[in-house]
Every structure is written in C-alpha cells, then in structure tokens.
Amino acid sequence: MLLTASFQVTLSPPGGVLQGENFSKSKEAYDANAPGKSVLGEVKYLLFFVPTYVVFMTAFFLTLALVKPFPIGFRTALQILLAVFAICFHLS
Numbered sequence: 001m002l003l004t005a006s007f008q009v010t011l012s013p014p015g016g017v018l019q020g021e022n023f024s025k026s027k028e029a030y031d032a033n034a035p036g037k038s039v040l041g042e043v044k045y046l047l048f049f050v051p052t053y054v055v056f057m058t059a060f061f062l063t064l065a066l067v068k069p070f071p072i073g074f075r076t077a078l079q080i081l082l083a084v085f086a087i088c089f090h091l092s
Helices: 002-011 042-066 072-091
Strands: none
Touching: 002 042, 002 072, 042 072
C-alpha cells in the first residue's frame, strides 16, 4: 500500500502541475511556467519529495524481503516487476 500511495503522490503532487501549452520559441529557454511543472515552489517540493522517496524506497526493500520465501520462479517474476515499478517511480 505504501508503494502505490507514494508512487501516486509523485504523479500528482499537492497543488497539481501546471496545465496548458508551452508557446516558448526556444526549447532551450527556461520557462518558469512550463506545463508539467509542479505548482509547489522548489523548496516546498523538495520538502515533500524527499520523504516520499524515502518511504517508497523503504517499502520497496521491505517488499523485496517479504518475497524471499516464495518459489524461485514466482519470486523472480515479482522482483522484475518491482524493479520496473521502481524505475518508473524514479523517472516520474
């Protein structure tokens, strides 16, 4: 439950993300109001994201420890799925 909750929170942070289209002429120019950017300021976002990341990683490794007693084939499948899930979390 902690894995899915912390994953969902990274996809939709408190306050959401900016919507719309980016009409910037240059793709390299910094746009403070770029679509997809979190509404939270940088400091508040870090104060939110770092504990969420710690919770996710703790729950991730606890889940890996809990699948140890399963049969090898089933355990390997679960470990691969959990690894893909962790990569998606990191990239989001």
